[in-house]
Structures are given as C-alpha cells and as structure tokens.
Amino acid sequence: MTVKDLLTVEDVSNDVYDSYDERCAIAYESGFKLTDAGYEYFAEALKLPIESISGHAIVVRCNNEDEADWCQALFYAIAGYCSDSKFDEWFEER
DSSP, X not given: OBHHHHHHOSSOEEEEEETTTSOXXXXXXXXXXXXXXXXXXXXXXXXXXXXXEETTXXXXXXXXXXXXXXXXXXXXXXXXXXXHHHHHHHXXXX
C-alpha cells in the first residue's frame, strides 16, 4: 500500500508518522480527497509506501530527508497547515 492508496480509503482517522525522523507526526482524517492539481503537486509523497498501520498509527516509509519533507508537506496540508487558496487548489471534500 502507498500513500496514494491510503488517501482513497474512506473513514480513516489515525496519527501519521514518517520512518525517517518522525518529523511528520500529525493526525489524519479522510474527509478530503486530492484534486488533479494535488495529485500533481504531491506526486513524490503519494508514491511512498506505508510501512505499517497499527492501532491509531500509520507509519510512512521515508528513506531520506526529501521523502520525509514531502510526507510532512502532504499531511500538514491535509490538516490545513497551508494557505486557503492552496488548500482549495489541492483538496476537495469527499
């Protein structure tokens, strides 16, 4: 399973961590889906594999700082830590 696969699953509410340095530690809820612009912008993060899902934690396998940066950027943006205009460009309600 990849991050892209995870984002297509409805009714997910977990904390997300990256396996590189655990910088990406944020709650994720599946209330939004990516727009075409979001798929294009976050393409690097979407191909990252899910290392594990257990209890309320999802670990995304990141092998370097660039991958961890993209993981963090995606999940922080989904949580609303981006401008309103970027959020509207990248996400839409399910």
